[in-house]
Amino acid sequence: MSAQFTEDGAPSPDTPPAFQAVDAHAAYDGVTVLDGVSLDVPAGQTMAVLGPNGSGKSTLMRAMLGVVPLTSGRILLHGTPLRRFRDWRRIGYVPQRLTAGGAVPATVREIVASGQVARRRRLSLPTRADRAAVDDALATVDLSDRAGDAVRELSGGQQQRVLIARALAGRPDTFVMDEPMAGVDAENQRALARAITHLRDQGSTVVLVLHELGPLEEVIERAVVLEHGRIVHDGPPPEATGECARPGHEHQHPHPDPNDPDPAHATAPSEMVRLEVPRRD
Numbered sequence: 001m002s003a004q005f006t007e008d009g010a011p012s013p014d015t016p017p018a019f020q021a022v023d024a025h026a027a028y029d030g031v032t033v034l035d036g037v038s039l040d041v042p043a044g045q046t047m048a049v050l051g052p053n054g055s056g057k058s059t060l061m062r063a064m065l066g067v068v069p070l071t072s073g074r075i076l077l078h079g080t081p082l083r084r085f086r087d088w089r090r091i092g093y094v095p096q097r098l099t100a101g102g103a104v105p106a107t108v109r110e111i112v113a114s115g116q117v118a119r120r121r122r123l124s125l126p127t128r129a130d131r132a133a134v135d136d137a138l139a140t141v142d143l144s145d146r147a148g149d150a151v152r153e154l155s156g157g158q159q160q161r162v163l164i165a166r167a168l169a170g171r172p173d174t175f176v177m178d179e180p181m182a183g184v185d186a187e188n189q190r191a192l193a194r195a196i197t198h199l200r201d202q203g204s205t206v207v208l209v210l211h212e213l214g215p216l217e218e219v220i221e222r223a224v225v226l227e228h229g230r231i232v233h234d235g236p237p238p239e240a241t242g243e244c245a246r247p248g249h250e251h252q253h254p255h256p257d258p259n260d261p262d263p264a265h266a267t268a269p270s271e272m273v274r275l276e277v278p279r280r281d
């Protein structure tokens with residue numbers, strides 16, 4: 001457990017939030033996408049960002065990492081304003097889907113080890129601790145036995161686990177995951193949920209964009225729901241209703257799976273999970 005936590009696992013009183021957004025606004029081509037988002041994510045929290053397509057979830061993640069500039073407002077990472085933040089080794093970002101490695105013959109182990117490049121000194125070789133971290137990351141996502149296989153031979157769900165292992169290999173304490181469950185079959189979703197539970201249990205901060213809670217329901221401590229770039233719910237995870245909420249329903253994300261050439265397999269937005277969100281009055 002990291003030094004920013006007390007012995008009983010709670011964040012130390014002087015530990016700043018992992019993320020802070022203060023009245024954050026962002027726009028693409030003059031169109032507002034984040035419309036005054038204020039949010040603190042305490043260190044060690046596992047938080048989901050939910051909301052309909054186009055509500056600004058990914059933009060919020062990208063803004064928190066400085067990839068999308070704000071038009072006004074402020075972002076702080078671990079108490080430091082974004083423009084002065086240098087400790088990027090603390091941050092593990094898991095993008096939506098694997099792109100690098102899909103076309104090149106990289107092995108699973110190579111892709112996972114690439115997550116350590118940023119923390120290594122220039123021209124230095126991996127240390128024993130680095131190699132052990134890669135082994136641990138592979139074990140956490142249950143892919144130790146696939147380490148030597150080409151990534152392109154893996155299913156989309158397994159590739160998603162590789163991406164999480166790549167973020168883990170850099171030994172960050174703060175994770176941002178953009179729809180890790182999207183287009184992932186039930187078995188891989190469970191493996192991902194185990195890996196995310198492991199991160200939570202070791203005291204990491206985990207912020208995830210999700211379309212539904214699914215197997216992560218037990219893991220998520222807090223849900224923020226966006227609509228039109230504004231927070232409409234911030235608190236306990238809302239309950240899912242509708243077709244997708246039924247036990248055994250295998251949710252499919254409405255975005256087409258890049259590994260599935262058949263567009264008929266994309267789910268229509270009307271089948272999306274509906275969330276019962278208490279309104280803020």
Ligand SMILES: Nc1ncnc2c1ncn2[C@@H]1O[C@H](COP(=O)(O)OP(=O)(O)OP(=O)(O)O)[C@@H](O)[C@H]1O
Nearest residue numbers: 028029033051052053054055056057058059060209
């Ligand atoms: N790079 C971009 N340039 C222009 N518009 C963009 C860009 N990225 C996103 N948008 C638009 O901004 C809005 C919010 O997009 P964003 O991806 O943040 O939403 P989201 O809630 O993550 O959606 P989804 O659930 O579909 O991934 C959408 O209308 C989207 O079309």
